[in-house]
Amino acid sequence: MTDILVYVPNSGKHAAEVLTLARTLGDVSAVAFDDASASLAGEYGAAKVYRVEAPGIDDYFVDPKATVLTDLARKVAPDYFLLPSTDEGKALAARTAVALDNGLMTDLSGLAPDGTATQDAFAGTTIVTAKATKGFTLATIKLGATEPAPAPSSPEVETVNATVAESDQRVKVAQRVDEPAGDRPALSEARIVVSGGRGVGSAEDFALIERVADALGGAVGASRAATDAGYYPHKFQVGQTGTTVSPQLYVAAGISGAIQHRAGMQTSRVIVAVNKDADAPIFGMADFGVVGDLFQVLPQALEEIEKRK
């Protein structure tokens, strides 16, 4: 029997994907720090849920959760310990790796039942396969590695009571500030992403990109050139130093397609590009491209989209 331990944070689709992937490997035990995570684990086929009760744990960054997960991993001695590839998931995996003197792999795009992991290297231009050679497979799974598939179960629930040790109170979370996300879907999870680049030319003209995104029900993204120029906030940057997206449709307007940008969007299912420069690299990967002025092409497309709705 293969035992899989999965850390389930309360973050919807990504955690559901990790649980779905874990199910293909063996029996899944989930670690949940709240009720929403525990019920997600049940929806996605966990056989067991460790429901951690640790008053005050959210007041501190990483350390106390790392201690809980390390203790559980030591006790359960799983064949695999999988976490979502988020900042938090990677941090917790790193801490567990050192504490248990175990290896660590990050950003897996696949994991086969024989333990062979798949990773994208160099902005996805190279696909690497790797295996753990010592200890158990401790890995973080990147968003979009699999399609989440529900498989409702009635997991056995074991309550784990933990206290936050003083040594884990070193990094205090003094304040959490949520910036308004608006009505658009989250960039990393959106089915459709419409991005603007340097060719948009100004912050004001990004309104056109927003209008196209809204007409299609998508999220707005921006290239690094556009965020560096201050046209659009950095948190919407798609690319190597921003968010990696893998939507059904990616529309790139005024984006040349530098490697740094392609790193963040090249696994999109359908790519559409609009650019004045016929030699822009983005056209080499686009399923449909229009060589032209985005300020002519996009308003006309919008008009046609509205007509067809």
Add this chain to the structure above:
Amino acid sequence: MNIVVLVKQVPDSGLARQLDAQLRVDRNGANNVMGELDEYAVEAALQLKEAHGGEVTVLTLGPGQATETIRKTLAMGADKAVHIEDDAVAGSDALTTSAILAAALGRLEWDLVIAGAESTDSNMGVMPQLLAARTGAPALTGARKIDTDGTSVTVEHQRANGYDVLTANLPAIVSVWDTINTPRYPSLKGIMAAKRKPVESLQLSDLGIEAAGQAAAANEVVGAAARPERTAGQIVTDEGQGGTALAEFLAAEKFI
């Protein structure tokens, strides 16, 4: 305030990159640069030094040509550097790398360690937390803002939909995103001064590290293949109908 900045020379992400015959990152090409996020870490350290005094030491692990990256940081204004250079390091995994860096940090006096949030070659983003586990110092990662009063450090930890304000006492480890500042360019004076700044060279034996390289790694790369290139689809030139053609394509693909 004494600050150690972690920098790593990486293959330029703007050019083609590849693995070598041992399935490791090919670092022998001429197109190596300082990690894209490392410049922001150096800038953050220099700004804190300017406000609080002290010394900025650059720590790097890499082959001989990483000297170019060290020179750049010294030209930007770092005071000195430590270069761990040992052939036995090649093929080390992140865990071993963190043990080597932690041993080097143990030889230095520091209030803060600053690193980029991730390297731009392997992009793992785990080194600050690995070092936190090994050194016992707290890690405050993914900062878009950093402040210190000399005894504690406060950062804004960047999230997709906002940020968290984190605080900890010094000494601490902080990693930064490119939202934190605009790195300075080395001045001509800085470039000249860099030539006289001390660079200490260390080998694994100096750090008491016995096991490194692939033999000590807990993972093994078993294969690598180029991703099949996306091929260009239909490209039209706008002659007044480009937008309509675009909408028709989206409708045919059922996005409208």
